[in-house]
Amino acid sequence: MDFTLSKEHKDIQKAAREFAVGEFPDVAREFDLNETFPKKILDKARKLDLVGLFIPEAYGGPGLGFLEHALVLEEFWKIDPGIGQQLCSVSFGAEELLLFGTEEQKTKYLAPIFTGKAIMGFAITEPDAGSDTAAVATTAVRDGDDYVINGSKVMIGNGTVGTFMLVFCLTNPDEKSKTARHSVIIVETDREGYKADKMDGKMGLRCSDTAAVYFNNVRVPKENLLGKEGHGFIQLMHFFDRSRAYVAAHGVGLAQGALDQAVKHVRGRKQFGRPLGAFQATQFKIAEMATKIEAARNMVYKSAWLLDKGMADTKLTAMAKLYACHVAVTVVDEALQLHGGYGYFNDYDIERFYRAAKVLEIYEGTKEVEKIIISREILGKL
Numbered sequence: 001m002d003f004t005l006s007k008e009h010k011d012i013q014k015a016a017r018e019f020a021v022g023e024f025p026d027v028a029r030e031f032d033l034n035e036t037f038p039k040k041i042l043d044k045a046r047k048l049d050l051v052g053l054f055i056p057e058a059y060g061g062p063g064l065g066f067l068e069h070a071l072v073l074e075e076f077w078k079i080d081p082g083i084g085q086q087l088c089s090v091s092f093g094a095e096e097l098l099l100f101g102t103e104e105q106k107t108k109y110l111a112p113i114f115t116g117k118a119i120m121g122f123a124i125t126e127p128d129a130g131s132d133t134a135a136v137a138t139t140a141v142r143d144g145d146d147y148v149i150n151g152s153k154v155m156i157g158n159g160t161v162g163t164f165m166l167v168f169c170l171t172n173p174d175e176k177s178k179t180a181r182h183s184v185i186i187v188e189t190d191r192e193g194y195k196a197d198k199m200d201g202k203m204g205l206r207c208s209d210t211a212a213v214y215f216n217n218v219r220v221p222k223e224n225l226l227g228k229e230g231h232g233f234i235q236l237m238h239f240f241d242r243s244r245a246y247v248a249a250h251g252v253g254l255a256q257g258a259l260d261q262a263v264k265h266v267r268g269r270k271q272f273g274r275p276l277g278a279f280q281a282t283q284f285k286i287a288e289m290a291t292k293i294e295a296a297r298n299m300v301y302k303s304a305w306l307l308d309k310g311m312a313d314t315k316l317t318a319m320a321k322l323y324a325c326h327v328a329v330t331v332v333d334e335a336l337q338l339h340g341g342y343g344y345f346n347d348y349d350i351e352r353f354y355r356a357a358k359v360l361e362i363y364e365g366t367k368e369v370e371k372i373i374i375s376r377e378i379l380g381k382l
């Protein structure tokens, strides 16, 4: 076993840290307040190969691994979760394209993420199908050489700024098994009948784009089918085995950023004639926060490392997501507590981090869904 990061890993980590420290702090608060999409920062990050790190060079990407991607996301989220979220989500769904796309699809859709202005998304959730993804009702019906898509999605990342979406559709409604009824279809957002309305008023991650998306007789060629018809649900589970590792990395980054802010505050702030950090109650809080973060980080790195070795581990990745996101929510709560009343005002970054954290326990599988997955892996189907 070797727990050390290589020189290359450390260089990438450093590059991401310097980029985030240089670009995020001046604008993060304002972008969050005004829900401003961080376009210039995104364009710079693309040029520096700091997005979609796991995408192979053959398809225009940096050609690194899942671990490198996780390291970069951790650094981004440490400085600002909102901008970190948007830089991560530009390639959201690329894992699925890499796993199940044809050579032609991978080249056509992934390369422009780096060489052009492409932004992708993955539209799964619907008003009546959240945790229960097998209940998705947006239909894709074959008509000659095309699919015709009708339905609506909700809370979709990059719905209004994306150039194409992977769309989870109902293609085989008569199949007996509810896990054999769906397919994933690539939809370019400039196709007739595609409409997206930005969903304003998010609690956190406010500079990232989230939208309600509508498909009204959207026609796409049959070549836009990803993988096999009726295999969409199984494909989706393989996708989550990868994407959850990233969300777990978000949790570690957010928690570390919150801890860093708390440490700075308790060193400087004096009460009863001493810095807050001189009280043992404070010291114990800091020790507990740091310990939880380290445990979460190890789970995240291990699950990303296994992915790089081609050994995706459903249970471990779900555990990493469950634990790291719980750590983020509890650590940021304690970090804000240590700021006292000042933490309740947006002059302090901790207020923004606090609002950002909660979604980590909701998207990419709620914490309850992660527990269902973990326990099913242990107990089997009873």
Ligand SMILES: Cc1cc2nc3c(=O)[nH]c(=O)nc-3n(C[C@H](O)[C@H](O)[C@H](O)COP(=O)(O)OP(=O)(O)OC[C@H]3O[C@@H](n4cnc5c(N)ncnc54)[C@H](O)[C@@H]3O)c2cc1C
Residues within 6 Å of the ligand: 121, 122, 123, 124, 125, 129, 130, 131, 132, 154, 155, 156, 157, 158, 202, 205, 210, 359, 362, 363, 364, 365, 366, 367, 368, 369
């Ligand atoms: C900021 C943001 C960005 C998002 N981005 C995307 C995106 O890009 N693409 C996309 O497709 N979706 C996206 N989502 C949607 C997200 O994936 C869903 O919100 C999530 O899957 C939960 O679905 P739901 O909101 O319908 O909650 P529900 O499924 O209605 O769940 C509500 C509560 O009930 C619990 N629950 C549900 N079923 C069970 C059960 N069987 N046992 C125990 N408890 C249960 C849940 O855990 C949860 O606590 C995003 C959401 C947010 C907030």
